[in-house]
Amino acid sequence: MEGHGVLSERAWQDLPYDMRKYPFDQLMRTHLGVEALEDLHEYHNAPRLTSENEQATDLHRLLYKIGQEFYDVYTRFVADWVRPLFGEGLVYQSRPNFRFQLPGDVAVAEWHRDSDVGHHASETNIWIPLTTVNERNCVWLESAHGARDFKPAVVSVGSALIFKATDLLHGNVKNTSGRTRVSFEFRVIKASEYQDRDEVSVNLSKRFAVGDYFERMPASTASECRVDGTDLHRATSDTLQE
Ligand SMILES: [Fe+2]
Numbered sequence: 001m002e003g004h005g006v007l008s009e010r011a012w013q014d015l016p017y018d019m020r021k022y023p024f025d026q027l028m029r030t031h032l033g034v035e036a037l038e039d040l041h042e043y044h045n046a047p048r049l050t051s052e053n054e055q056a057t058d059l060h061r062l063l064y065k066i067g068q069e070f071y072d073v074y075t076r077f078v079a080d081w082v083r084p085l086f087g088e089g090l091v092y093q094s095r096p097n098f099r100f101q102l103p104g105d106v107a108v109a110e111w112h113r114d115s116d117v118g119h120h121a122s123e124t125n126i127w128i129p130l131t132t133v134n135e136r137n138c139v140w141l142e143s144a145h146g147a148r149d150f151k152p153a154v155v156s157v158g159s160a161l162i163f164k165a166t167d168l169l170h171g172n173v174k175n176t177s178g179r180t181r182v183s184f185e186f187r188v189i190k191a192s193e194y195q196d197r198d199e200v201s202v203n204l205s206k207r208f209a210v211g212d213y214f215e216r217m218p219a220s221t222a223s224e225c226r227v228d229g230t231d232l233h234r235a236t237s238d239t240l241q242e
Pocket residue numbers: 112113114165170
């Protein structure tokens with residue numbers, strides 16, 4: 001199978017990855033020195049999140065200080081796990097966005113589409129939970145552009161949520177679960193659909209251009225048809241939710 005149609009059947013997908021090869025959650029636990037990221041609120045506080053500070057609290061700054069080992073695993077993940085989904089070279093977000101959703105709050109302040117803030121319509125979002133998430137601390141998405149039928153996208157640790165954040169309204173409900181969510185996400189664009197843009201990311205203050213917000217991941221010479229030995233077509237059809 002060619003991986004070009006990864007989002008052709010559903011608005012979003014949930015695909016498992018090998019946590020031993022890509023131990024994102026373990027690296028974050030080690031970085032923060034906590035055993036369970038779901039309990040992060042017992043060790044760290046943050047002001048209520050607004051459009052202005054939703055990436056700029058002290059706790060965000062701490063998450064972004066995670067070591068190079070994490071970023072090395074991230075780059076390898078984009079090369080070996082994400083790229084085969086698309087069947088060609090990619091442009092990808094050079095540094096992912098880290099987020100948390102503490103009890104009583106949201107992770108992003110406004111319901112929005114990423115296109116509202118200058119993002120490229122060809123972007124696909126890869127959202128990775130580092131905690132067990134539940135209906136109260138996950139991303140909520142509409143099922144189709146303009147449908148406004150928001151539903152929780154509850155995905156397991158060890159899976160990636162894949163969706164088009166430029167197309168679908170998304171946001172959070174207040175986290176009444178008593179458990180913190182920690183996650184990171186990034187955007188990729190097929191190389192064939194990519195163009196530099198003049199707009200600047202409001203969160204990361206980087207221009208949406210290669211060498212700034214984005215980096216290139218050239219096409220691989222390896223087979224693009226399989227992910228970690230798993231047939232992609234079977235993986236996608238077996239793991240769809242909703
Ligand atoms: Fe967004």
